[in-house]
Amino acid sequence: MLKIYNTLAREKQTFVPMVAGKVSMYVCGMTVYDFCHLGHARVMVVFDMVSRWLRASGLDVIYVRNITDIDDKIIKRARENGEDISVLTQRFIDAMDEDSALLGVLRPDIEPRATEHVLGMIEMISTLIEKSHAYQAENGDVFYAVNSFQNYGKLSGKSLEDLRAGERVEVDTFKRDPMDFVLWKSVKPNEPSWDSPWGKGRPGWHIECSVMGACHLGKHFDIHGGGQDLQFPHHENEIAQSEAANDCTFVNYWMHNGFVRVDDEKMSKSLGNFFTIREVLKKYDAEVVRFFILRAHYRSPLNYSDKHLDDAKQALSRLYTALRGIDVVAKVDKSAASYEAFKTAIDDDFNTPEALAVLFDLANTLNKSGDLAVAAQLKGLANILGLLARSSEDFMQAGSSSSLDVALIEAQIFARSEAKKAKDFAEADRIRKDLLDQGIILEDNSQGTIWRR
RNA sequence: GGCGCGAUAGCAAAGCGGUUAUGCCGCGGCCUGCAAAGCCGUUUAGUCCGGUUCGACUCCGGAUCGCGCCUCCA
Numbered sequence: 001m002l003k004i005y006n007t008l009a010r011e012k013q014t015f016v017p018m019v020a021g022k023v024s025m026y027v028c029g030m031t032v033y034d035f036c037h038l039g040h041a042r043v044m045v046v047f048d049m050v051s052r053w054l055r056a057s058g059l060d061v062i063y064v065r066n067i068t069d070i071d072d073k074i075i076k077r078a079r080e081n082g083e084d085i086s087v088l089t090q091r092f093i094d095a096m097d098e099d100s101a102l103l104g105v106l107r108p109d110i111e112p113r114a115t116e117h118v119l120g121m122i123e124m125i126s127t128l129i130e131k132s133h134a135y136q137a138e139n140g141d142v143f144y145a146v147n148s149f150q151n152y153g154k155l156s157g158k159s160l161e162d163l164r165a166g167e168r169v170e171v172d173t174f175k176r177d178p179m180d181f182v183l184w185k186s187v188k189p190n191e192p193s194w195d196s197p198w199g200k201g202r203p204g205w206h207i208e209c210s211v212m213g214a215c216h217l218g219k220h221f222d223i224h225g226g227g228q229d230l231q232f233p234h235h236e237n238e239i240a241q242s243e244a245a246n247d248c249t250f251v252n253y254w255m256h257n258g259f260v261r262v263d264d265e266k267m268s269k270s271l272g273n274f275f276t277i278r279e280v281l282k283k284y285d286a287e288v289v290r291f292f293i294l295r296a297h298y299r300s301p302l303n304y305s306d307k308h309l310d311d312a313k314q315a316l317s318r319l320y321t322a323l324r325g326i327d328v329v330a331k332v333d334k335s336a337a338s339y340e341a342f343k344t345a346i347d348d349d350f351n352t353p354e355a356l357a358v359l360f361d362l363a364n365t366l367n368k369s370g371d372l373a374v375a376a377q378l379k380g381l382a383n384i385l386g387l388l389a390r391s392s393e394d395f396m397q398a399g400s401s402s403s404l405d406v407a408l409i410e411a412q413i414f415a416r417s418e419a420k421k422a423k424d425f426a427e428a429d430r431i432r433k434d435l436l437d438q439g440i441i442l443e444d445n446s447q448g449t450i451w452r453r
Numbered sequence: 454g455g456c457g458c459g460a461u462a463g464c465a466a467a468g469c470g471g472u473u474a475u476g477c478c479g480c481g482g483c484c485u486g487c488a489a490a491g492c493c494g495u496u497u498a499g500u501c502c503g504g505u506u507c508g509a510c511u512c513c514g515g516a517u518c519g520c521g522c523c524u525c526c527a
Contacts, residue, residue: 010457028527036527043527073525156522162455163523205525227527232456234526257527258458264519268526295476296466301459301520311465315476321490345467353467357475367491425486432488443489450490 002057002347004223005299007231007254008155012349015253017222023054023061024217026251028209028226028234029111031068032092033077036099037274038289038304039227039260039267045290046257046298046350047225048105049385053346056384064216065108066209067093070115070202075191085192099277102286104386112212114203118194120211121203124245125183125196133244136198137174140186146179149240155254156232181237183207206237210245213238219246225255229268257298267304275304284309285398287387291316294352294385315360316387317396317452322363323379324392324450328372330379338362342381352385359387396452403453404438413442413449 002015017023027047030040044065051063068074069089078085097107125142128134133148146152146160153159163179182204187193193200213221219242226235235254242250260267267274280289283306292312296302332339338358345354362378365371382388397406412431419427432442435451442451 030527031525039527041527046527071525157456158523159455165455228458228521229526232522233524259521259527261520266521266526270524270526299458300466303465308465311477314478315465318476318490324490348468351467353465353475357467360475364492420486423486429487436489441489444485444487445490452489 002054003349004253004255005349006252007256008251010157013253017059018220018252021058021060023059023223024221025051025054025061025063025223025225026209026213026217026221027063027065027108027224028230029065029067030092030096031071031073032089032096033071033074034092034269035276035278036096037260037267037269037276038280039274040096041099041103041277041289042257042260042293042298042302043225043227044100044105045103045293045386047255048100049294049298049352050223050225050255050350051108052106052384052386053350062110062217063108064110064112064212066212067111067113068205068208069093069113070192071205079190095278099281102281103277103290104287104389106386110216112216114208114212117208117211117215118203120215121207122184122194122196124207124211124214124241125198125203127245128183128241131244133240134183135176136184137176139174140199140201141174141182142184142198143175143180144183144237144241146177146181146240149244151243152179152240153236155236155239158232158236181206181233183241206234207241209234210238210241210250213250214242214246219250220248221251223253223255224251225257228256228258229266231256255298258296258301261301261303262305264303280309284313285395287390287395288313288316291356291387294387295356297353298350319359319363319378319382319388320392320395322366323375323388324396326366326370326372326375326392328376328379330383330388331376332380332384333373333377336377338377338381342384355381355385399439399453404435404440409435409440409451413451416442417449 003012004015005012027043030036047065051061054061074085074089078088081088125134128144129142132145134142134144136142160179184196184198184201184203186198187200187202191202193202213224224235239250262273265271265273288309292309293302295312295315338361342355342358345351345358359378359382362374362381366374366378379388412435416428416431419431435442439453440451442449
């Protein structure tokens with residue numbers, strides 16, 4: 001029985017899909033004006049894991065993750081680059097696809113782009129105006145009237161009074177209420193625009209997710225996810241728009257993943273303390289990064305540092321080492337105690353740290369017994385999390401293009417084995433030390449010598 | 454200022470009202486030409502103060518500290 005922590009209820013709840021056996025899930029994806037950083041990696045990996053587990057549990061999942069390809073920052077960046085907006089966004093969509101593929105993130109079923117749904121947004125805004133939930137202001141912008149929606153604040157736990165009293169709410173003279181947010185921005189010089197009943201312009205940010213969610217999953221669906229920072233105002237506003245326009249509940253379960261931090265501070269574009277995925281992948285294997293992400297519970301903060309990545313690499317190596325030299329096909333035995341433990345862990349609000357502990361127990365059993373069924377189970381369960389999909393040799397010998405050539409390593413190993421045969425252990429040790437200094441670890445076993453990085 | 458979250462051993466990170474989490478690191482042993490890997494053993498816990506209880510790291514209250522949201526952000 002899967003339980004999910006529902007932000008809306010502020011507690012873990014038993015997950016009951018609207019339609020038995022089917023799950024509709026929407027996750028807020030990227031605004032594509034730059035490379036993805038580790039915070040984005042976390043969202044992608046976490047919800048990839050969620051969708052994999054739902055599927056492994058026998059559910060029929062439709063997973064939608066949007067792409068925001070029109071927005072202030074995109075316009076600004078394109079202008080700075082002297083680049084066409086569509087060229088810029090496509091470039092970063094391609095980069096995102098590369099990054100996520102390396103991280104073992106499966107493609108969502110649908111990846112709608114905001115620019116493909118402008119008509120739908122115009123329709124929804126019209127409906128909101130008809131129902132007096134929105135109005136066009138004197139400057140031409142269309143705003144959502146926050147006080148027209150009774151439940152405004154139910155997701156984030158904020159009240160309008162508190163929000164208005166907040167020191168940081170900007171005063172916009174065109175708004176009826178300082179908390180009103182923009183649905184449609186009237187066109188400005190040199191900006192892309194679409195025709196609308198309110199003149200040329202472009203959509204505000206929040207409306208796209210309300211429209212794309214409804215278009216692909218229906219007006220009411222099961223799960224909506226995203227980073228914690230989207231809880232307010234983005235998701236709060238999505239609820240306000242959708243429920244006011246459609247007169248029905250928008251989403252049953254809201255999931256929010258925690259931040260990636262650097263030195264105990266949120267990693268973010270505005271703080272400038274972010275590491276891009278591709279930057280990190282120059283130094284660390286992508287699977288190590290995935291493992292690092294899944295090693296913490298998805299709602300907890302996750303501190304990034306080289307030390308933690310090194311630690312993750314060591315830990316993942318232990319699993320791969322257990323499987324070294326064992327040629328088995330991953331196969332999950334659902335009658336095994338390990339499966340029960342694994343399932344119990346993940347069913348408890350996706351407790352991947354505990355699920356990983358099950359894998360380490362299996363590795364220990366495997367090391368002791370060499371039991372092929374245990375090896376198959378280890379691979380099988382890990383595969384559900386998108387881990388241990390490669391051969392151990394692939395993992396352990398994977399290196400960057402700049403690292404030592406394989407042929408050279410093997411030549412050295414041969415030279416060392418000759419030295420060993422001649423009982424010249426000083427020379428053998430010298431070669432081993434020499435390789436170690438270049439990051440190559442040699443291990444002798446009954447079959448000969450194996451190496452890893 | 455308003456709202457919310459967290460505080461676990463050297464580091465990272467879970468569960469649990471009483472029984473070994475797990476991984477990395479350290480230490481001892483086995484194994485090895487020596488190592489490495491592995492196996493066995495082992496040292497380090499639960500911010501502080503109260504309360505509930507036969508018993509609390511685990512529940513309740515308070516304090517302290519840290520973090521997040523309230524503005525674009527995954």
